[in-house]
Amino acid sequence: MKIENIQVLRGPNIWSINRKKLIQMRLDLQEMEHKPTNEIDGFYERLEKLLPSLYSHRCSPGVPGGFFQRVIAGTWMGHVIEHIALEIQTLAGMDTGFGRTRETKTKGVYNVVFAYIEEKVGAFAAESAVRIAEALIKGEDYNLEADIQEMREIRENTRLGPSTGSIVEEAIARDIPWIRLNNQSLVQLGYGKNQVRFRATMTEKTSSIAVDIASNKDETKRMLQEQAIPVAKGMTISSVAGVAEVIRKVGFPLVFKPLDGNHGRGISINIRTEEEAIAAYEHAAKISRRVIAERFITGYDFRVLVIDNKMVAAALRDPAHVTGDGILTIQQLIDKENTDPRRGYGHENVLTLISIDRDTLDLLEKKGYTLDTVPVKGEKVFVKSTANLSTGGTSVDVTDHVHPQNVFICERISKIIGLDICGIDIMAENLHEPLTENGGVILEVNAAPGFRMHIAPSEGLPRNVAGHVLDMLYPPGKSARIPIIAITGTNGKTTTTRLIAHIVRNNGHRVGFTTSDGIYVQNTMMLKGDTTGPVSSEFILKDPTVDFAVLETARGGILRSGLGFGFCDIGVITNIQADHLGLADIHTLDDLARVKGTVLNSVKKDGWGVLNADNEYCVRLGNKADCNIAYFSRNENNPIIKAHCRKGGIAAVCENGFITIQKGDWKIRVQRTILIPLTFGGTVPFMIENVLAATLATFLWGFKTEDIKMSLETFIPSAAQTPGRMNIFEFKDFRFMIDFAHNPDGFNGIKEFLRHIDSPLKIGIIAGTGDRRDDDIREVGKIAAEMFDYIILRQEKHLRGRTEENILTLLKEGIYSVDANKPCEVVSKEVDAIKHAMSLAKPGSFITALSDVVDNAIETVQNYQEQERNGLFNSPPAP
Numbered sequence: 090m091k092i093e094n095i096q097v098l099r100g101p102n103i104w105s106i107n108r109k110k111l112i113q114m115r116l117d118l119q120e121m122e123h124k125p126t127n128e129i130d131g132f133y134e135r136l137e138k139l140l141p142s143l144y145s146h147r148c149s150p151g152v153p154g155g156f157f158q159r160v161i162a163g164t165w166m167g168h169v170i171e172h173i174a175l176e177i178q179t180l181a182g183m184d185t186g187f188g189r190t191r192e193t194k195t196k197g198v199y200n201v202v203f204a205y206i207e208e209k210v211g212a213f214a215a216e217s218a219v220r221i222a223e224a225l226i227k228g229e230d231y232n233l234e235a236d237i238q239e240m241r242e243i244r245e246n247t248r249l250g251p252s253t254g255s256i257v258e259e260a261i262a263r264d265i266p267w268i269r270l271n272n273q274s275l276v277q278l279g280y281g282k283n284q285v286r287f288r289a290t291m292t293e294k295t296s297s298i299a300v301d302i303a304s305n306k307d308e309t310k311r312m313l314q315e316q317a318i319p320v321a322k323g324m325t326i327s328s329v330a331g332v333a334e335v336i337r338k339v340g341f342p343l344v345f346k347p348l349d350g351n352h353g354r355g356i357s358i359n360i361r362t363e364e365e366a367i368a369a370y371e372h373a374a375k376i377s378r379r380v381i382a383e384r385f386i387t388g389y390d391f392r393v394l395v396i397d398n399k400m401v402a403a404a405l406r407d408p409a410h411v412t413g414d415g416i417l418t419i420q421q422l423i424d425k426e427n428t429d430p431r432r433g434y435g436h437e438n439v440l441t442l443i444s445i446d447r448d449t450l451d452l453l454e455k456k457g458y459t460l461d462t463v464p465v466k467g468e469k470v471f472v473k474s475t476a477n478l479s480t481g482g483t484s485v486d487v488t489d490h491v492h493p494q495n496v497f498i499c500e501r502i503s504k505i506i507g508l509d510i511c512g513i514d515i516m517a518e519n520l521h522e523p524l525t526e527n528g529g530v531i532l533e534v535n536a537a538p539g540f541r542m543h544i545a546p547s548e549g550l551p552r553n554v555a556g557h558v559l560d561m562l563y564p565p566g567k568s569a570r571i572p573i574i575a576i577t578g579t580n581g582k583t584t585t586t587r588l589i590a591h592i593v594r595n596n597g598h599r600v601g602f603t604t605s606d607g608i609y610v611q612n613t614m615m616l617k618g619d620t621t622g623p624v625s626s627e628f629i630l631k632d633p634t635v636d637f638a639v640l641e642t643a644r645g646g647i648l649r650s651g652l653g654f655g656f657c658d659i660g661v662i663t664n665i666q667a668d669h670l671g672l673a674d675i676h677t678l679d680d681l682a683r684v685k686g687t688v689l690n691s692v693k694k695d696g697w698g699v700l701n702a703d704n705e706y707c708v709r710l711g712n713k714a715d716c717n718i719a720y721f722s723r724n725e726n727n728p729i730i731k732a733h734c735r736k737g738g739i740a741a742v743c744e745n746g747f748i749t750i751q752k753g754d755w756k757i758r759v760q761r762t763i764l765i766p767l768t769f770g771g772t773v774p775f776m777i778e779n780v781l782a783a784t785l786a787t788f789l790w791g792f793k794t795e796d797i798k799m800s801l802e803t804f805i806p807s808a809a810q811t812p813g814r815m816n817i818f819e820f821k822d823f824r825f826m827i828d829f830a831h832n833p834d835g836f837n838g839i840k841e842f843l844r845h846i847d848s849p850l851k852i853g854i855i856a857g858t859g860d861r862r863d864d865d866i867r868e869v870g871k872i873a874a875e876m877f878d879y880i881i882l883r884q885e886k887h888l889r890g891r892t893e894e895n896i897l898t899l900l901k902e903g904i905y906s907v908d909a910n911k912p913c914e915v916v917s918k919e920v921d922a923i924k925h926a927m928s929l930a931k932p933g934s935f936i937t938a939l940s941d942v943v944d945n946a947i948e949t950v951q952n953y954q955e956q957e958r959n960g961l962f963n964s965p966p967a968p
Contacts (some may be wrong), residue, residue, distance in 0.1 A: 127163030299507035323383030347377030406476030413464025486549025512538025578663030622646025626653025853877030859889030870903025
């Protein structure tokens with residue numbers, strides 16, 4: 090078997106709108122296409138032995154063991170690999186469950202689709218599942234545990250930490266979108282101007298001064314002491330010489346910890362001799378140049394969490410330990426403790442596996458123990474000096490038992506230090522008595538405290554502390570989103586996008602929009618290129634200045650990795666025509682409609698789908714849509730429009746020469762078609778469709794018709810506002826038009842326009858695109874022959890797997906099928922073709938360059954225009 094491609098889908102996609110995180114593996118079964126599982130001797134038995142937990146997979150029978158029933162009866166290897174990929178993720182601690190396997194139009198080639206939690210793990214699982222299946226087919230042994238452990242390690246290296254993850258999960262539960270901004274813990278919640286950012290448990294509201302204070306344990310202690318907060322007696326030293334002074338002034342027992350440390354690193358506790366004190370100082374000094382030495386306070390270790398100056402949780406923390414039974418050694422007790430199903434690798438479970446390190450050995454040495462010591466029955470032996478969960482500690486929720494005075498002290502501390510989220514470490518006999526009475530002290534205040542001990546305590550009630558963070562970041566009335574209008578279709582996407590953005594901008598919004606020629610904020614191009622995929626959408630949604638997004642969304646990005654947004658307010662489909670067929674398993678217009686329909690499926694239930702009633706595929710999508718639908722049509726008598734409006738629906742139509750909004754029986758005329766520059770006096774049908782789509786979408790959003798009218802009047806087709814979309818350049822003796830038309834439907838639109846052009850000589854410069862079907866390339870040549878008197882063929886780019894000769898031959902076949910004597914010649918390079926066309930022009934000629942690289946053509950023609958204005962231009966000689 091051969092993996093042809095693995096794609097990571099991160100947003101709504103053709104397989105599922107709600108399941109955004111999917112792996113799509115294109116798998117060629119090769120010879121296994123002819124061998125279902127029931128024809129492979131011993132396959133089922135080997136599979137069941139290696140992965141007995143697959144019994145839980147119900148598959149189509151819908152009962153436990155259903156998948157195994159399919160294997161016994163005979164199923165194809167793509168289906169088996171889908172289930173293996175899901176199960177090995179589950180065994181690695183990442184339970185998913187969604188999968189699909191579908192054969193493509195290519196015999197023996199399947200799309201194997203399954204859900205993932207961490208995308209790098211998902212991609213690994215795809216490859217591992219194929220290796221496992223191949224080993225089972227051959228009857229070879231396979232080290233499954235090694236793959237599962239590697240997936241765990243990949244997960245721990247790439248996943249969000251438990252605290253960050255809990256905030257993200259709470260945001261998802263509240264329908265707040267999020268974007269991961271790096272491969273660590275920096276996350277954006279919300280879109281555009283309504284975004285907030287946080288890293289771990291530090292938010293953009295967190296004061297940098299407060300973090301600086303909290304990071305300096307000496308400064309924290311001083312400030313708390315000044316405000317009558319009980320703290321442990323101690324001092325800061327920066328050399329071994331200071332150890333003796335600490336012993337003299339503070340006295341034993343002592344605790345040493347780095348001044349700038351975190352997560353319990355470098356800490357030594359219960360120090361009782363000068364030799365131990367020196368070793369403890371040197372250990373802490375490896376983390377921080379300055380070291381805090383404090384009186385070691387006996388009692389219990391508590392963590393109190395304060396968010397937005399309100400105490401929200403408290404936990405009793407216990408360092409990792411084992412309890413003797415009089416039989417097992419400490420090493421054996423640790424191994425036994427690590428078999429607790431609550432313990433896992435990294436952060437995968439409530440508790441973390443206990444590891445053995447220097448801290449462990451030092452603690453045992455102080456007791457005169459080694460790992461081979463057998464503690465007496467009932468003896469509690471600590472193997473870590475701090476109670477951090479990440480080193481194997483446990484936690485017990487005590488939130489409901491904190492004395493009101495202690496709550497007051499902790500909330501006051503958060504204000505003294507100035508932290509919006511802070512963790513306060515307390516050493517005391519308990520928290521249900523005031524610290525001032527039981528002798529408890531504040532050990533330190535933590536910026537970015539971990540949430541794990543509160544959201545998943547080993548005992549007691551879990552606390553949704555992330556909810557308090559979201560309450561702080563998004564209080565009632567504050568939105569996390571900005572409006573999104575998404576536009577897709579075969580032709581007209583870019584012009585419709587630009588016109589909608591123009592209307593939105595004229596209504597006072599700071600609009601960000603993506604097109605096939607670049608990403609824009611307001612009128613400024615931020616990035617140049619074909620920017621119609623999910624990465625470009627995220628670019629706009631990450632911009633904190635944008636308050637309205639208009640996103641052109643092409644098929645390529647949808648197929649490659651899904652949409653770049655969770656859902657939109659309005660989804661526009663301009664049309665669905667034959668283009669790009671035969672690529673990426675999209676062979677028919679029904680296939681293409683399924684891809685384009687992803688945008689419609691992503692519209693909010695109370696949002697709007699704006700569809701072309703003149704296009705049967707758009708209408709079919711509208712009939713199945715799960716949102717409000719509005720239609721547009723050049724024909725006010727379109728039966729779809731008539732039926733839709735009879736039911737009280739909303740539509741946009743051309744009516745008596747007007748762009749008109751129709752709502753039930755009511756009609757609102759927006760503007761005469763001939764007065765809208767984009768329609769070229771009402772002569773370009775496809776431009777009228779673009780105007781109808783944009784007018785309807787913006788009307789549905791809530792803009793006033795008079796404001797839409799003004800915007801329609803001020804949107805001028807030009808190289809500046811609509812580059813490559815019917816840009817006409819005037820010369821003294823001829824006109825030159827550049828358009829991006831590159832498929833039969835686009836060519837037909839230009840053909841319709843040219844019928845209204847009175848010219849003695851219509852010259853066309855055309856090219857083919859190599860990744861289209863032969864018939865599509867021929868059809869382009871055929872339409873060119875019908876609209877041009879003279880044709881120049883050029884083909885320097887976009888060969889896409891073909892030869893220049895092959896494309897030119899197909900174009901000529903199309904041309905000569907219409908007129909065997911049609912004047913036609915080849916000028917390979919675009920610049921030379923433009924020069925040659927101008928040399929052929931006579932007074933009144935109309936030259937049309939249907940260019941796949943509009944920037945070069947526009948610049949070349951504009952240069953000639955400038956030369957003519959300066960008196961330097963004569964029709965250039967033929968090359």
